[in-house]
Amino acid sequence: MLTSGIIVLSGGLLDPNPGLIFWTAVTFVIVLLILRKFAWGPMVGALEEREKNIQSSIDRAETAREEAEAALRKNRELLAKADADADKLIREGKEYGEKLRTDIVDKAHAEATKMIASAKEEIEQEKRRALGELRNEVADLAVQGAEKILKANLDANRQKAIVNSMIQDLSKHRN
Numbered sequence: 001m002l003t004s005g006i007i008v009l010s011g012g013l014l015d016p017n018p019g020l021i022f023w024t025a026v027t028f029v030i031v032l033l034i035l036r037k038f039a040w041g042p043m044v045g046a047l048e049e050r051e052k053n054i055q056s057s058i059d060r061a062e063t064a065r066e067e068a069e070a071a072l073r074k075n076r077e078l079l080a081k082a083d084a085d086a087d088k089l090i091r092e093g094k095e096y097g098e099k100l101r102t103d104i105v106d107k108a109h110a111e112a113t114k115m116i117a118s119a120k121e122e123i124e125q126e127k128r129r130a131l132g133e134l135r136n137e138v139a140d141l142a143v144q145g146a147e148k149i150l151k152a153n154l155d156a157n158r159q160k161a162i163v164n165s166m167i168q169d170l171s172k173h174r175n
Helices: 018-151 156-174
Strands: none
Touching: 018 156
């Protein structure tokens, strides 16, 4: 149609066409039902499964974090206990070492005192024995000297010679 030079087309884009609207709506509903049955259900199921997996992972991560924190606390407690035990062992070791050193020093002093006393006693015995031998020797020499004097004539020169001889004999026997 042509009227006064303007061409009017029938059925424009903005003109409502009830048949087209109906078939478009029917087609939309059919596509929607098909999508719901075949696509929407599996997509929603997959999303729900993914949500469950994510939540499960979050829960496991939270549990693992709590276990790690508990293990860390336990390790810190064990480390503190180990430090306390080590300090105690070191302290006990030092005390035992000091006690052992004191015991050894006391035993050494006692042994030294005992050895000194024993040495003094031995020296005293040797001294008494030597004095006894010296007395016996002096007595023997005195008897010998008296015997010689008695056998010899009693002049002064002779007596001096006998005494000098006895002194020399005494000196020889002592050395």
